[in-house]
Amino acid sequence: MDAATILLQLVLSGILVGGVYGLIGMGFVVTYRSANVFNLAYGQFVMFGAFIAWSFIGSPQEPRLPLPIALFLTLIAVILFGLAVEYLLFRRMIGRPMHATFILTLGIMALLHGAAMLIWGPGVHVLVETVPRGAIHLGSIVLSQEYVWSFFLAVIIALALALMFQRTRLGLAMRAAYDNQVAARCLGVSARMNAQITWAIAAVIATLGGILMGTVHGISTTLGELVMIVLAVVLIGGLDSLIGCVLGGLILAIGMNLSSYYLGPHLPGVEGIFSMALILIVLLVRPSGLMGTRPIERV
Amino acid sequence: MLELKNIKAVYNDIVLALDDVSLTLEQGSVVVLLGSNGSGKSTTLKSISGVLRIEDGELTEGIVELDSHRIDRLNPEQIASLGIRHVLQGRSIFPQLTTEENLLMGAYLRRDRPGTRKDLEQVYEHFPKLAPLHDRKSGYLSGGEQQMLVIGRALMSHPKIMLLDEPSLGLAPNLIGDLFSILKQIKDAEKTSLLIAEQNAAAALAIADYGYVLQSGRIVASGKAESLESYAKVKRAYLGLDKNGAFLSRHDFRQKITDDDTEA
Amino acid sequence: MRARGRRKTSYAADIAVIHSGRQWLTLAVFIGLLVVLPLVLNATHNLNWVTFLNFTLIIIIAVLGLNVTTGMTGQVSLGHSAFIMLGGYGLAMLTLKADWPFWAALAVSTLVTGLIALIVAIPAIRLKGFYVAVVTLAFFYIAQYVIRNLDITGGTFGLIGIPSPSIAGMSIKGDVRWYYLLLALTILCVLVSVNITRSRLGRSFLAVRDNDVATAALGVNVPLTKLRAFFVGSLFAALAGGLWASYVSVVRLDQFTIWDSIWYLGMIVIGGAGSTAGAIMGVIFLRLISQILHVIGTSDLIPLSSTVTIYSTQIIYGLVIILFITLKPMGMISIWQKFKINYKRWPFGV
Ligand SMILES: Nc1ncnc2c1ncn2[C@@H]1O[C@H](COP(=O)(O)OP(=O)(O)OP(=O)(O)O)[C@@H](O)[C@H]1O
Ligand SMILES: [Mg+2]
Numbered sequence: 068m069d070a071a072t073i074l075l076q077l078v079l080s081g082i083l084v085g086g087v088y089g090l091i092g093m094g095f096v097v098t099y100r101s102a103n104v105f106n107l108a109y110g111q112f113v114m115f116g117a118f119i120a121w122s123f124i125g126s127p128q129e130p131r132l133p134l135p136i137a138l139f140l141t142l143i144a145v146i147l148f149g150l151a152v153e154y155l156l157f158r159r160m161i162g163r164p165m166h167a168t169f170i171l172t173l174g175i176m177a178l179l180h181g182a183a184m185l186i187w188g189p190g191v192h193v194l195v196e197t198v199p200r201g202a203i204h205l206g207s208i209v210l211s212q213e214y215v216w217s218f219f220l221a222v223i224i225a226l227a228l229a230l231m232f233q234r235t236r237l238g239l240a241m242r243a244a245y246d247n248q249v250a251a252r253c254l255g256v257s258a259r260m261n262a263q264i265t266w267a268i269a270a271v272i273a274t275l276g277g278i279l280m281g282t283v284h285g286i287s288t289t290l291g292e293l294v295m296i297v298l299a300v301v302l303i304g305g306l307d308s309l310i311g312c313v314l315g316g317l318i319l320a321i322g323m324n325l326s327s328y329y330l331g332p333h334l335p336g337v338e339g340i341f342s343m344a345l346i347l348i349v350l351l352v353r354p355s356g357l358m359g360t361r362p363i364e365r366v
Numbered sequence: 367m368l369e370l371k372n373i374k375a376v377y378n379d380i381v382l383a384l385d386d387v388s389l390t391l392e393q394g395s396v397v398v399l400l401g402s403n404g405s406g407k408s409t410t411l412k413s414i415s416g417v418l419r420i421e422d423g424e425l426t427e428g429i430v431e432l433d434s435h436r437i438d439r440l441n442p443e444q445i446a447s448l449g450i451r452h453v454l455q456g457r458s459i460f461p462q463l464t465t466e467e468n469l470l471m472g473a474y475l476r477r478d479r480p481g482t483r484k485d486l487e488q489v490y491e492h493f494p495k496l497a498p499l500h501d502r503k504s505g506y507l508s509g510g511e512q513q514m515l516v517i518g519r520a521l522m523s524h525p526k527i528m529l530l531d532e533p534s535l536g537l538a539p540n541l542i543g544d545l546f547s548i549l550k551q552i553k554d555a556e557k558t559s560l561l562i563a564e565q566n567a568a569a570a571l572a573i574a575d576y577g578y579v580l581q582s583g584r585i586v587a588s589g590k591a592e593s594l595e596s597y598a599k600v601k602r603a604y605l606g607l608d609k610n611g612a613f614l615s616r617h618d619f620r621q622k623i624t625d626d627d628t629e630a
Numbered sequence: 631m632r633a634r635g636r637r638k639t640s641y642a643a644d645i646a647v648i649h650s651g652r653q654w655l656t657l658a659v660f661i662g663l664l665v666v667l668p669l670v671l672n673a674t675h676n677l678n679w680v681t682f683l684n685f686t687l688i689i690i691i692a693v694l695g696l697n698v699t700t701g702m703t704g705q706v707s708l709g710h711s712a713f714i715m716l717g718g719y720g721l722a723m724l725t726l727k728a729d730w731p732f733w734a735a736l737a738v739s740t741l742v743t744g745l746i747a748l749i750v751a752i753p754a755i756r757l758k759g760f761y762v763a764v765v766t767l768a769f770f771y772i773a774q775y776v777i778r779n780l781d782i783t784g785g786t787f788g789l790i791g792i793p794s795p796s797i798a799g800m801s802i803k804g805d806v807r808w809y810y811l812l813l814a815l816t817i818l819c820v821l822v823s824v825n826i827t828r829s830r831l832g833r834s835f836l837a838v839r840d841n842d843v844a845t846a847a848l849g850v851n852v853p854l855t856k857l858r859a860f861f862v863g864s865l866f867a868a869l870a871g872g873l874w875a876s877y878v879s880v881v882r883l884d885q886f887t888i889w890d891s892i893w894y895l896g897m898i899v900i901g902g903a904g905s906t907a908g909a910i911m912g913v914i915f916l917r918l919i920s921q922i923l924h925v926i927g928t929s930d931l932i933p934l935s936s937t938v939t940i941y942s943t944q945i946i947y948g949l950v951i952i953l954f955i956t957l958k959p960m961g962m963i964s965i966w967q968k969f970k971i972n973y974k975r976w977p978f979g980v
Contacts, residue, residue, distance in 0.1 A: 167955055169706060175952060176892070178944075181944030252441070295771070
């Protein structure tokens with residue numbers, strides 16, 4: 068393979084992974100926007116959602132329920148999970164300083180991680196084949212089918228979400244509440260319902276992301292560590308922007324691919340640190356990220 | 367009919383903002399609240415709309431009744447669903463949303479699309495300046511345009527009662543007259559009751575039936591609009607002067623002397 | 631019954647650490663108890679309890695530092711574990727690779743860590759709230775990466791054979807000797823911490839925590855204050871790291887995890903952010919939980935595998951943090967203070 072093909076290969080596979088990262092990041096953005104929570108436990112949400120799905124879907128050796136039914140039950144279960152998180156925890160934090168909520172998410176992170184370790188153990192659990200596997204050859208470029216599938220699914224889900232926010236009454240209300248909570252409530256937007264929907268959406272996105280990641284890599288408690296990737300994705304994109312999120316996912320994944328290939332031989336494992344470095348650079352140069360809203364200054 | 371009975375409002379458990387305030391708003395009438403800065407006008411409106419509680423305040427005494435039902439324990443969103451619209455002080459728009467999206471939010475609690483479209487047209491008719499700006503992010507509108515926007519937004523839901531907090535704030539003098547005549551039109555057409563907190567006493571009293579004057583959280587005068595208009599105390603309370611006329615600027619001082627003369 | 635009101639007639643009297651003769655007595659008895667504690671525990675051959683005490687003391691020193699950065703100044707740092715790590719590795723490298731004497735190595739590695747913390751703080755101080763947490767989190771991973779990939783730090787194997795200190799010719803070897811050394815140093819650190827709270831510096835920390843903007847308007851240099859908070863906080867951390875490395879005579883990356891950073895934050899929240907006594911209570915509370923689980927797990931009663939113990943501890947830590955932050959945000963210290971006030975005012979208390 069010549070240098071150009073290698074580059075293309077790296078970029079293409081980066082795009083495929085980046086789409087999934089972008090989707091996962093959206094769940095983080097949603098709670099940040101609508102519930103004002105910087106949820107460091109989000110990686111655990113992804114992991115928990117994936118395990119719940121696995122419990123219903125089963126492994127190739129031991130399939131459990133037919134896929135549609137299993138997915139439906141998973142959906143119900145994680146929506147309930149999201150609602151419970153809101154009802155039991157975050158509802159109590161309204162009006163409290165943001166760093167208190169932040170530390171609360173650290174506690175949740177510990178709780179969920181410990182629980183998952185006890186329930187499912189540290190091993191990798193393989194998911195029933197949800198999408199076709201195998202390699203796709205485009206000239207000399209090789210892409211794996213499950214990546215392509217998860218990329219397209221991620222794009223579809225992300226588009227649906229964006230449409231929801233841009234085109235529906237509910238989405239409009241959620242954007243309005245993010246802009247000006249008091250005014251939105253004076254127009255009849257229920258703060259409580261808003262919060263519930265937000266957490267349910269976050270849990271669902273996290274789970275879908277977890278299933279897609281699990282399809283490719285298998286499911287284990289290390290999925291929780293995705294939160295570091297998510298942080299990089301959302302900070303690059305701008306904490307409150309869904310489009311920025313996709314952009315952040317692409318940039319990060321391509322960057323990780325490139326750094327791993329070109330720098331990896333000299334600096335083993337550099338791609339893991341690449342996201343950290345990127346976070347620092349973004350925060351230094353442009354704290355609101357690429358697409359994040361900066362407050363409109365008017366007198 | 368909206369009634370406040372002897373309410374006492376306290377912020378952060380210590381700041382007493384309203385003390386023993388009673389007020390009545392008949393269906394289809396216009397009532398103005400006058401008073402200087404910090405006299406408690408906004409707090410009065412907030413205790414009706416429920417915003418008081420989400421700003422860390424509470425009613426420690428007294429009740430608020432809408433058609434003889436207590437509403438002082440409800441959330442702002444519940445009160446909104448009863449047909450009460452609070453237009454908050456100071457252009458409380460959704461800055462990242464477009465003008466039209468802002469207006470559509472006004473119709474959030476309604477579900478009929480054709481009606482919503484019609485009302486949208488009507489708001490643009492009332493405020494023709496907004497029509498060409500419908501696609502603009504509202505954060506970039508001028509202050510006066512934003513003020514029209516929030517009033518238009520409240521109209522979108524055909525409220526039974528509108529609580530307007532300083533609607534004339536930041537409007538050019540010629541627009542203030544227009545605004546109040548629009549409000550009067552709406553009130554006449556839809557039997558909307560208006561409770562208006564205003565610094566601009568003259569303009570508000572012109573369309574009002576009744577008025578109250580607040581000073582340091584207490585009602586110090588009330589009466590029919592016409593009688594209040596000629597009431598020198600209005601100006602005094604509204605300008606924030608004490609009985610001895612301390613803090614008078616020269617111009618206000620002259621004004622006061624003339625007022626006092628007419629009073630005598 | 632006599633009412634116990636007590637009036638203070640000067641500011642000095644009000645901020646005094648010790649108010650009365652009786653408090654002196656209580657303190658003396660308390661320290662006396664701490665001094666004889668290992669002898670009692672030794673007598674029952676439960677040596678692992680002294681080890682437990684030693685680690686607790688080391689963590690108290692570290693958490694006192696985080697209490698400055700996060701508790702007093704409100705800069706939520708997830709990098710505390712990294713500062714401890716740097717202190718530990720610094721000491722190990724200076725003693726092993728450069729043959730420095732222990733105390734000089736400890737002093738220098740502590741100072742250098744402080745300087746590194748200043749660099750980390752530069753991006754952090756421009757930003758607010760959780761951004762600071764993200765910067766320090768990123769720093770944690772970068773620091774780990776660097777240490778893993780250098781030769782001088784021993785890579786993934788770490789460094790072993792770190793020497794113990796000696797005082798007046800007596801080498802500090804064995805749990806009990808370490809206990810007395812650590813106890814003395816901890817008391818020293820507690821004194822420093824208490825005096826920070828009472829100083830001008832401490833008041834500027836608290837002012838920054840409570841309100842950036844208003845504080846700036848009062849003429850406090852907010853960025854500089856935040857830098858100082860990071861510097862001072864990391865000094866405690868690095869000191870603790872150096873002692874830890876020497877006490878166990880090895881440093882390895884897996885001694886310093888991101889979970890530890892989280893537990894340290896939890897200890898502060900549980901104790902009561904900003905209060906020295908609170909930080910100490912928080913450390914002891916969480917440490918006791920893990921020790922009790924450990925004892926249960928290794929007992930014949932309910933034998934648990936070590937992984938079960940580890941993850942049960944994690945779950946309980948998480949739950950405790952969640953419960954305190956939702957139900958008792960001011961921490962254990964607030965419970966204690968309420969009790970004390972009611973006691974003092976008796977019978978007029980609320
Ligand atoms: N959120 C709050 N917290 C504490 N005190 C408040 C709060 N809002 C208002 N106050 C106090 O309550 C009193 C009444 O305020 P209010 O906003 O009702 O006055 P106002 O008559 O609307 O004044 P203005 O004409 O300036 O808008 C003032 O002393 C004010 O400082
Ligand atoms: Mg006002």
